Amino acid sequence: MPSAGRTVYIAGAGIAGLTLALALAKFGASVVILERSSTVTEFGAGLQLSPNARRVLNQLGLDRQIKAESLEPEGIDVYPFGAKKPLITLALGDTVERRYGVPYAVMHRGDLADLLHRACRRFANVDIVFDVSAKIRMGDADGLYFRKVGTCGRSPGRSAVAALSAACTSRPAPSTLRFKSN
Numbered sequence: 001m002p003s004a005g006r007t008v009y010i011a012g013a014g015i016a017g018l019t020l021a022l023a024l025a026k027f028g029a030s031v032v033i034l035e036r037s038s039t040v041t042e043f044g045a046g047l048q049l050s051p052n053a054r055r056v057l058n059q060l061g062l063d064r065q066i067k068a069e070s071l072e073p074e075g076i077d078v079y080p081f082g083a084k085k086p087l088i089t090l091a092l093g094d095t096v097e098r099r100y101g102v103p104y105a106v107m108h109r110g111d112l113a114d115l116l117h118r119a120c121r122r123f124a125n126v127d128i129v130f131d132v133s134a135k136i137r138m139g140d141a142d143g144l145y146f147r148k149v150g151t152c153g154r155s156p157g158r159s160a161v162a163a164l165s166a167a168c169t170s171r172p173a174p175s176t177l178r179f180k181s182n
């Protein structure tokens with residue numbers, strides 16, 4: 001993958017953005033995540049980590065941390081409405097691990113986001129810029145634009161450039177980032 005030497009900009013420090021950042025950083029790319037919130041926050045409760053997702057996270061070196069912070073249920077009972085006995089029990093636990101080579105787990109969404117955030121912070125080539133909203137515009141002025149949350153007017157604004165410059169000490173911060181589709 002020809003990532004080394006490139007800077008990749010990711011809109012959003014959610015579960016997907018942070019996972020992508022980790023993967024790209026491991027290939028040597030410089031990554032800048034633009035997050036419109038002021039912290040990494042994940043609303044909601046539990047999240048299922050199916051074996052395909054878990055395999056990717058394991059490949060990113062997160063197996064031990066996920067094991068420590070998740071639960072690996074033996075199965076799921078499915079009840080018809082109002083019934084006292086389950087209609088069916090889906091076997092998970094060892095059954096899934098034998099079949100797919102990795103376990104099925106559940107964990108708190110916020111814990112996964114936090115774990116990914118901590119992993120990203122261990123990479124010098126990943127910057128996360130908070131309070132910056134990103135927008136991709138197609139047409140005459142193709143590009144990725146960003147603006148600092150809370151400022152008025154259309155991007156790119158001076159304050160956004162300043163925010164990005166301050167956070168990305170290792171690389172210059174252009175006000176407009178063009179991309180080419182070919």
Ligand SMILES: Cc1cc2nc3c(=O)[nH]c(=O)nc-3n(C[C@H](O)[C@H](O)[C@H](O)COP(=O)(O)OP(=O)(O)OC[C@H]3O[C@@H](n4cnc5c(N)ncnc54)[C@H](O)[C@@H]3O)c2cc1C
Nearest residue numbers: 011012013014015016017034035036037047048132133134
């Ligand atoms: C009810 C529900 C249950 C689910 N259960 C599961 C499950 O059990 N297992 C599973 O694998 N998946 C589950 N999913 C799907 C999973 O939550 C999503 O696939 C995942 O959260 C997507 O991650 P994301 O990073 O793309 O988006 P998000 O987690 O939504 O993060 C987006 C981030 O981008 C930021 N942002 C948005 N726009 C901008 C912008 N313009 N500029 C800068 N920052 C921006 C936001 O502030 C946010 O931090 C569930 C989804 C829902 C709704």
